[in-house]
Amino acid sequence: MTIISGVTCPVCGSFCDDIEVTIKNNVITDVKNACAIGAAKFLGYAKHRQTKPLIRKNGELVEASLDEAIRKSAQILADATYPILYGWSSTSCEATRVGLELAEEVGGVIDNTSTVCHGPSILSIQDIGISSCTLGQLRHRADLVFYWGSNPWSAHPRHLERYTTFSDGRFQKTAWRGYLSRLSATLTKKRLRRAVNLILRRDVSVPPETDRRLPYSVFQKKRKMIVIDVRKTRSAETADYFIQVKPNSDFELLQAFRMLVRDEELDVDEVAGVPVEVLEEVVDIMIGCELGILFFGLGLTMSEGKLRNVDAALSLVRDLNQRTKFLIMPMRGHFNVTGANVVFTWQTGYPYAVDFSHGYPRYNPGETSVVDILCRGESDAGLVIASDPVAHFPQRAAQNLVKNPLIAIDPEVTPTTLMADVVIPSAFVGIETEGTAYRMDHVPLPLKKIVNPPNTCLPDEEILRRILHQVHKLRRRPN
Amino acid sequence: MPKLKVSLLTGRTVDQGKGKEYGKLSEEYQQSVAICQIDPDDMKSLGIRENTNVKVITDFGSVVLKAVKSARAPHPKVVFIPYGPWASIVMNPKTHGTGMPSLKGLTAEIEPAPTEKVLGLTNLLKEHFKKEEK
Numbered sequence: 079m080t081i082i083s084g085v086t087c088p089v090c091g092s093f094c095d096d097i098e099v100t101i102k103n104n105v106i107t108d109v110k111n112a113c114a115i116g117a118a119k120f121l122g123y124a125k126h127r128q129t130k131p132l133i134r135k136n137g138e139l140v141e142a143s144l145d146e147a148i149r150k151s152a153q154i155l156a157d158a159t160y161p162i163l164y165g166w167s168s169t170s171c172e173a174t175r176v177g178l179e180l181a182e183e184v185g186g187v188i189d190n191t192s193t194v195c196h197g198p199s200i201l202s203i204q205d206i207g208i209s210s211c212t213l214g215q216l217r218h219r220a221d222l223v224f225y226w227g228s229n230p231w232s233a234h235p236r237h238l239e240r241y242t243t244f245s246d247g248r249f250q251k252t253a254w255r256g257y258l259s260r261l262s263a264t265l266t267k268k269r270l271r272r273a274v275n276l277i278l279r280r281d282v283s284v285p286p287e288t289d290r291r292l293p294y295s296v297f298q299k300k301r302k303m304i305v306i307d308v309r310k311t312r313s314a315e316t317a318d319y320f321i322q323v324k325p326n327s328d329f330e331l332l333q334a335f336r337m338l339v340r341d342e343e344l345d346v347d348e349v350a351g352v353p354v355e356v357l358e359e360v361v362d363i364m365i366g367c368e369l370g371i372l373f374f375g376l377g378l379t380m381s382e383g384k385l386r387n388v389d390a391a392l393s394l395v396r397d398l399n400q401r402t403k404f405l406i407m408p409m410r411g412h413f414n415v416t417g418a419n420v421v422f423t424w425q426t427g428y429p430y431a432v433d434f435s436h437g438y439p440r441y442n443p444g445e446t447s448v449v450d451i452l453c454r455g456e457s458d459a460g461l462v463i464a465s466d467p468v469a470h471f472p473q474r475a476a477q478n479l480v481k482n483p484l485i486a487i488d489p490e491v492t493p494t495t496l497m498a499d500v501v502i503p504s505a506f507v508g509i510e511t512e513g514t515a516y517r518m519d520h521v522p523l524p525l526k527k528i529v530n531p532p533n534t535c536l537p538d539e540e541i542l543r544r545i546l547h548q549v550h551k552l553r554r555r556p557n
Numbered sequence: 558m559p560k561l562k563v564s565l566l567t568g569r570t571v572d573q574g575k576g577k578e579y580g581k582l583s584e585e586y587q588q589s590v591a592i593c594q595i596d597p598d599d600m601k602s603l604g605i606r607e608n609t610n611v612k613v614i615t616d617f618g619s620v621v622l623k624a625v626k627s628a629r630a631p632h633p634k635v636v637f638i639p640y641g642p643w644a645s646i647v648m649n650p651k652t653h654g655t656g657m658p659s660l661k662g663l664t665a666e667i668e669p670a671p672t673e674k675v676l677g678l679t680n681l682l683k684e685h686f687k688k689e690e691k
Contacts, residue, residue, distance in 0.1 A: 127580075197656045232574070325662040326662040376568070380660040471645060472645055477686055491581060493581060
C-alpha cells in the first residue's frame, strides 16, 4: 500500500493540489481531501472505461489494433478539406501542443471547449482588459467576495474552502462560523414551520420574501460573500446576502451598479427585479471594502448579451478601482481549459477558434468557432479529444458533427465515442499519465502519474504524435 | 393538458459532476441529468407530482424528462435542467456571432407527459443522431 500526497485533481478549474491518494496493487483504494466530484473520479474512473481501439465497420463499432486505428484516423484527416479538431480542456498542455501541429498540418480548425464556456469572456477581456490576480492573493487578502452567475458549491466545490470565504488567510479570517450560525437559524426556521404545519394540519407555505434589508454581517469589517444569480443556489444559501436577478437581465444590473459607483442617480425604483435601495447599499459595501473580487460564471456568458454582459462586469471592476481595490476572475470549468487557451495563444497567437485552412492561423469567433462551423455544415471530418460534444452541443451542431467521419480520443465511453467512426482509448491524464495544466488563475501545476494505465491505453500526446507521423507519411513529408 | 411557459436554465450540479465521473452510461448519470427541476407552485399548476414525466418544448426540439421538485425555490416559471445530452436536445444553437450557443434563459414550454418515457442514453442517441455509412 502506498500513499501519495500532493496530487493535483484533474476535474475542475480550481485544480486542487492537496489530494492524498492511497494505492494498493495499482488500484486507487482511498482518496482524502477531494470533493465529491474529485473522489468520484479517482475512485470510479476505471469502471466505465474502454481499453480497446474501435473502428466502425458496417455500422457497428468493432475492435481493432491500435496501429489500424491510428492509420484510419490519419487517413480521415488527410482526406478531409476542412476538419475540426475539438476538445483539449481535459488533457495536458503537452498534448495540446501536438494537436496544434496536427491542425496546421491538415489545414483544419482547432477549437477548445472555452468556445462554449468562457469564450465570450475572452472576447471581452481582449476588448476591455482585466484586472486580475492569483488565487493565493485572494485567500490572504480579499474581504469582499462576489460570485455572479456562478455556483461554486456545485461546479467548483472546494473553491470557497481553499481560496475565498471559508479559507483562513494571513490577513483575512475564515467566515465559516458565520455560515454555521446562519445555517442553524435557517434549519430552526424550517423545523418551526414544519411543526406549525403539523399542528394546524395545513400547508403554511413560505411567505414571499418582503424584507430585503441587508443583514448586519455585510456591514462588519470582516470577510463576507454576496451571490448574484437567477436562482437561490447552494452557494447563494451559503452567502451573507443573495441578490436574485431576473433571467437575461444581468447586463441591466451591472450597468446600474456602474452608474451608482460613478455617483449617478437612477430614475427607476428597481432594476432587473432588484430595488434600487438594495443596489445602493451593495455599492456602498463594494466601495467600502479593502480588496474585493468578482468571480463570474456562465450565468453571464451563456445568457442574453453574452460577451456584452462580461464587458459590463469588467467595466464595473475598472470603475470600482477608481474608488477601492477590486479584482475580477472568470470561474473556468475544466481543469486545463486555461492551459488550452494559453498553449493555443503561444503557438498561434489566438486563444481558441483557430482556423488553419488558409495555411496561416485565422481567428474570428462566430465564423471560425466550432459550433458555427457545424451549424453551417461546413466541416467534413472531426477529431474530438478529451471532450464530449455530442452530449453538450446543441442538437443541430452535434448532428452535423456525427454525420461526417469522426475520430474520438477519450479514456471513457461517452455519447461522442458511441457515435464515432474511430475510437482510440487513452490514459487518464493526471491519474495514469503526467503532464502540465493551468489553474483558473493561470498558475501552471504538474499533473501526476499515480497508477499505470492498461497496456493498450497510450497518453493523448503519444496518440496524437503517432497520428501526425502517419499524416506526414500519407502526405509524403519528412517528419 | 395544462401547459406552462417558462424560462429554461441549464447548469452544473454536484450530482451531474459525480454522475459523469461514474460514467456517461451509468444509471447515476441518467438519474442526475435526465431531470427537470420545477418550482413546487408551478408543479401544482401543471397538476403533476414529483417524478411525473414532463415534456420540455423549445423552438429547437422537445425532450421528455422526469420532473423533480426544486430545492432552490421560489423561482416561479423558471425551470432547470443539468447539462447533458437530454438538455442539449432543446438548446438554441444560434451564437449571435460569438461562437457561444444560448444555453441559459431560453423560452420554453412544459407540459405533463405521464404516458411518455424518458429515453435512455443509447435510445436518445439512436432517435436524434443518424450515422451515415462512409
